[in-house]
Amino acid sequence: MSITTDSADRADTASSTRTVFRTCPLCEAGCGLEITLRPDGDGGEEVQRIRGDMADVFSKGYICPKGSTLKQLHDDPDRVRKPLIKRDGVHVEATWDEAWAVVEEGLGGVIDRHGREALAAYVGNPTAHSLSAMLFSRVLLTGLGTRQRFSASTVDQMPRHVASGFVFGTPMSVPVPDLDRTDYLMILGANPYASNGSICTAPDFPGRIEAIRERGGTVVVVDPRLSRTAEEADQWIAIRPGTDGLFLAAIANTLIAEGLADPGSHIMAHLAGLDDFSSAIAPFTPEAVEEATGISPETTRKIAHELVEAESSAVYGRIGTTTTEFGSTASWLIDSVNILTGNLDRPGGVMFSTPVAGGPTTHGKPGSGRGFKVGRGKTRVGGYPEVMGEYPAGAMAEEILTPGEGQIRALVTLAGNPVLSTPNSDQLTSALDSLDFMVSIDLYLNETTRHADVILPPPSQLQRGHYDVALLQFAVRNVANYSEPALPLDDDQPDEWEIISKLTLIAQGLGVDTPPSLADDMAIAALVRSAVGDEHSSVSGRDPEALITELSAAGRRGPERMLDFMLRSGPFGDGFGTNADGTSLDDLLDHPHGRDFGALVPRIPEILRTPSGKIEIAPEPFVNDLIRLEEAMPGLADRGLVLVGRRHLRSNNSWMHNIRVLVKGKPRCTLHVHPDDAANLGLQDGGAASIKSRVGAVVAPVEVTASIRQGVVSLPHGWGHGMPGTKLGVAAEHAGVNSNVLSDHEALDPLSGTSVLNGIPVEVGAAP
Numbered sequence: 001m002s003i004t005t006d007s008a009d010r011a012d013t014a015s016s017t018r019t020v021f022r023t024c025p026l027c028e029a030g031c032g033l034e035i036t037l038r039p040d041g042d043g044g045e046e047v048q049r050i051r052g053d054m055a056d057v058f059s060k061g062y063i064c065p066k067g068s069t070l071k072q073l074h075d076d077p078d079r080v081r082k083p084l085i086k087r088d089g090v091h092v093e094a095t096w097d098e099a100w101a102v103v104e105e106g107l108g109g110v111i112d113r114h115g116r117e118a119l120a121a122y123v124g125n126p127t128a129h130s131l132s133a134m135l136f137s138r139v140l141l142t143g144l145g146t147r148q149r150f151s152a153s154t155v156d157q158m159p160r161h162v163a164s165g166f167v168f169g170t171p172m173s174v175p176v177p178d179l180d181r182t183d184y185l186m187i188l189g190a191n192p193y194a195s196n197g198s199i200c201t202a203p204d205f206p207g208r209i210e211a212i213r214e215r216g217g218t219v220v221v222v223d224p225r226l227s228r229t230a231e232e233a234d235q236w237i238a239i240r241p242g243t244d245g246l247f248l249a250a251i252a253n254t255l256i257a258e259g260l261a262d263p264g265s266h267i268m269a270h271l272a273g274l275d276d277f278s279s280a281i282a283p284f285t286p287e288a289v290e291e292a293t294g295i296s297p298e299t300t301r302k303i304a305h306e307l308v309e310a311e312s313s314a315v316y317g318r319i320g321t322t323t324t325e326f327g328s329t330a331s332w333l334i335d336s337v338n339i340l341t342g343n344l345d346r347p348g349g350v351m352f353s354t355p356v357a358g359g360p361t362t363h364g365k366p367g368s369g370r371g372f373k374v375g376r377g378k379t380r381v382g383g384y385p386e387v388m389g390e391y392p393a394g395a396m397a398e399e400i401l402t403p404g405e406g407q408i409r410a411l412v413t414l415a416g417n418p419v420l421s422t423p424n425s426d427q428l429t430s431a432l433d434s435l436d437f438m439v440s441i442d443l444y445l446n447e448t449t450r451h452a453d454v455i456l457p458p459p460s461q462l463q464r465g466h467y468d469v470a471l472l473q474f475a476v477r478n479v480a481n482y483s484e485p486a487l488p489l490d491d492d493q494p495d496e497w498e499i500i501s502k503l504t505l506i507a508q509g510l511g512v513d514t515p516p517s518l519a520d521d522m523a524i525a526a527l528v529r530s531a532v533g534d535e536h537s538s539v540s541g542r543d544p545e546a547l548i549t550e551l552s553a554a555g556r557r558g559p560e561r562m563l564d565f566m567l568r569s570g571p572f573g574d575g576f577g578t579n580a581d582g583t584s585l586d587d588l589l590d591h592p593h594g595r596d597f598g599a600l601v602p603r604i605p606e607i608l609r610t611p612s613g614k615i616e617i618a619p620e621p622f623v624n625d626l627i628r629l630e631e632a633m634p635g636l637a638d639r640g641l642v643l644v645g646r647r648h649l650r651s652n653n654s655w656m657h658n659i660r661v662l663v664k665g666k667p668r669c670t671l672h673v674h675p676d677d678a679a680n681l682g683l684q685d686g687g688a689a690s691i692k693s694r695v696g697a698v699v700a701p702v703e704v705t706a707s708i709r710q711g712v713v714s715l716p717h718g719w720g721h722g723m724p725g726t727k728l729g730v731a732a733e734h735a736g737v738n739s740n741v742l743s744d745h746e747a748l749d750p751l752s753g754t755s756v757l758n759g760i761p762v763e764v765g766a767a768p
Contacts, residue, residue, distance in 0.1 A: 018045065021053050021592040022483030024067040025129045025461050026652055028471050029196035031063050031203045032056025032593060033070070035462075035486050045487060047071035047462070057596040058479045059203030064196060065650050065662065070462055072659045074487070078727050079443050080457040081490065091445060091455065091725075096492065100502065100512040102454050106437035107507050110410040113436075118409040119507070120148035122396065124416020125156070125653055132458075132496035134469045135559045136504075137414060139523050141389075143504035147377050148399065148408055149390040155422050156319060158387060158752040159327035160199050165372030166619035167335050169609025170360040171388055172473050175338065175350035176200045177314035178600055179208040179476050182348040183217040184310035186303065188244050188334070189320020189758070193228035194647045198318050201468070201475040206232070208476075218310070220303065222247065223320060224644055225672070225714060226707035237303075238709040241644050242759030243293040243636050244317065245326040245629055247300065248333035249284035250293075252340055254304040256281065261340040262308070270605045273618030277336065280623045283630050292637040294709070307341045312348025314338065320644070323758050326629055328751035332622045339617055344604070351600040352607050355473040356480035356583060357563065358570035361607050365536055369609030374751075380406045382746075384753050392753030393422045394745040400431035410437040412503070415458075419447040420654040420720055423743035423755045424695045441499055444655065450725035456503070458496040462486045467563050467588075478572075481594030482563070482585060497558040520558055524548060527562055531569050538575040547576060560585060572597050621751055641677070643691065643760040645717040645739060654718035657731040669736025670703035672714040673764070678704045682766045690767040691715070693760055696741035699767045713764060715739040717757070 017038045024031045032053030040046040050070055052063035073079070083099035084091040094102075110118050121141055127133040141149055153161070161171035168175075177185060179202055190198065192205035202208055209232060212219055221230040222237045222244065230236040239247060255261040256278050263271055286297035307313045315337050321330040335344075343349030352361060375385035381398045384391060391399075396418070400408045411432070419425050419432070432438065432451035440452040449455050458464075466483040489495065494502070494516070501516035510518070528544045528551075531537045539547060551561050564585035568574050574582030583595060610616055650662040657663055671689050673681070683689050685704040690697060691713070700715060708714055720738025721731035740757070747756035 031059040062204035126415040163331035184313035188317040190318035191227040245330040246289040272614035276618040366606035368613035397431040424745040445727040478597040482588040693742040
């Protein structure tokens with residue numbers, strides 16, 4: 001794609017600098033960046049400065065420390081720039097033709113010997129922050145022709161999708177807190193001051209929290225740790241890890257038992273199962289859950305009353321609630337409490353975004369649909385059910401290591417580092433060593449890709465176009481912002497979509513000489529024909545070939561052509577001539593700071609895609625899981641010492657640790673221990689502790705702090721660098737320890753397959 005200087009760019013002829021605007025692609029906040037470029041002395045350009053875009057319609061100048069490091073990420077000498085092939089156990093640079101030949105031989109050999117079910121794919125978290133990867137990963141997964149699909153979703157947010165799927169009809173029907181209008185916000189298991197929010201796209205989430213309090217509202221944080229967010233709240237409730245579902249069930253019980261529940265007439269007209277829900281929640285009184293949660297009945301009742309009595313309120317939960325053995329049920333109960341307090345689908349409560357590029361909540365017949373199902377297959381070894389087309393990441397290692405028909409013998413990874421991010425890392429390391437073939441699309445030679453036979457490097461984030469296709473479906477305002485590449489591709493560097501497409505075509509047996517454009521043409525044709533065949537689409541009944549011709553006339557290919565169609569056929573689109581004020585990719589190029597289509601608006605019933613056309617507050621899988629939750633109460637009350645994770649503002653899982661400015665300062669990979677626990681365990685601040693779980697053991701430095709509940713210890717996620725065969729020089733200097741050595745691959749939330757990464761039973765003692 002050409003890089004132009006237009007009304008979006010400011011040229012300074014005196015200094016020969018150029019300013020471009022783009023959305024930060026590093027986390028879910030989607031902050032606008034102002035990037036100043038200058039000549040690099042070799043006929044090209046380099047980044048001179050990055051700062052927040054004050055005119056961005058969504059972030060209004062806010063930026064976190066990570067956003068300003070895109071230059072360092074682009075210039076990182078450890079970033080892979082040419083394909084790497086493993087020869088005699090060592091990765092060496094190769095040409096693209098050489099790399100593709102090895103890929104063809106490796107994948108083809110496994111398919112010939114074992115069939116396509118011997119192939120597997122793992123899609124990592126950065127995929128959600130890449131336009132190319134988001135739109136073409138499905139092309140890859142379909143092209144591989146295997147059901148062995150895994151992703152970071154089952155070590156992160158899958159319970160949130162499962163709950164939304166059963167209650168509202170699609171896994172993307174996630175209600176988000178209306179932060180800018182709410183009077184009362186309760187946050188469970190989230191630390192937006194460090195994460196900037198998640199499954200709730202909101203630039204300057206901390207500022208939005210502070211605005212709630214400034215206008216007289218209330219913020220409550222429920223967390224085992226006194227996080228940065230909890231420090232800024234009106235109240236911190238130090239819950240025992242893994243018991244959020246019990247606390248929420250007790251709130252729901254209080255609302256019903258005391259006659260406080262009132263969904264409102266608007267919601268009641270579209271609500272099913274309230275009587276069944278009321279009966280199922282009856283055992284969970286505040287007194288019954290007190291011992292397990294560590295929260296007094298008085299506090300539980302007080303919160304229930306405050307949620308109802310506030311002018312508006314919203315309950316929001318994240319990874320601390322989802323990565324537990326009851327993650328799906330906790331997510332469902334968050335929705336249930338929001339419904340019972342009358343705060344679903346109303347300003348100041350929790351609402352549904354209207355994604356400008358469209359999505360499951362805007363496609364098809366409004367108000368009803370096929371609903372949501374799981375279990376269209378099971379893993380070969382553990383029998384874990386399929387959810388959203390994938391299997392639990394925690395089951396990947398055993399599917400590789402266990403012999404028999406369907407054993408995984410080849411793996412494709414896309415922008416992921418599962419060795420540091422999935423359970424029982426030592427087991428997965430052994431599994432990857434045993435593969436016949438592995439190919440990775442990745443920027444780095446890291447703890448996972450060191451096992452790959454071939455590493456295919458995509459362009460840096462500054463060399464790709466960007467639009468948050470997935471994340472804007474959970475935005476707290478209806479906005480759209482497209483970013484052109486700030487820098488051109490390197491010589492001989494294919495774009496990311498071309499890499500994914502070519503890999504797909506090779507896996508399909510079409511050979512290394514087949515151009516990536518073939519996969520691109522098939523993808524856009526399928527997208528357009530699906531929309532044309534939808535009688536509720538703005539392009540229903542149109543000639544698909546004519547639409548594709550019009551899209552291609554601008555000279556676009558790949559994700560930009562697909563995005564243009566999604567925008568033009570979306571809820572705010574120009575409809576290819578039917579809406580003169582509608583948007584398109586050209587329109588967004590003319591608005592480099594983005595377009596704001598307004599605050600969230602009520603969307604029930606049109607958003608519903610359940611077969612009944614109702615909000616299903618009592619889906620059978622969740623009602624049944626309440627029995628398991630009730631039976632677990634005694635064990636949750638007496639588990640001994642448990643481990644939870646944590647996050648820092650300057651960290652982004654594992655892959656930003658090679659940027660020196662983000663890891664400098666006081667070491668962050670420490671074991672947080674309460675002073676009373678430290679005294680009982682014989683631990684000293686600054687000393688070392690051994691931490692053991694059922695599956696592994698690590699040694700970490702101790703940080704004694706009162707900012708954590710007694711009986712709980714904490715290690716951050718994503719560390720454990722410095723492994724042989726990696727090339728992450730800065731990260732190796734700040735290696736830390738891998739907390740996922742301790743997480744148990746057999747501990748899963750049964751409804752979603754999500755790994756239990758919080759509330760892990762551990763033994764802790766002093767170490768030399």
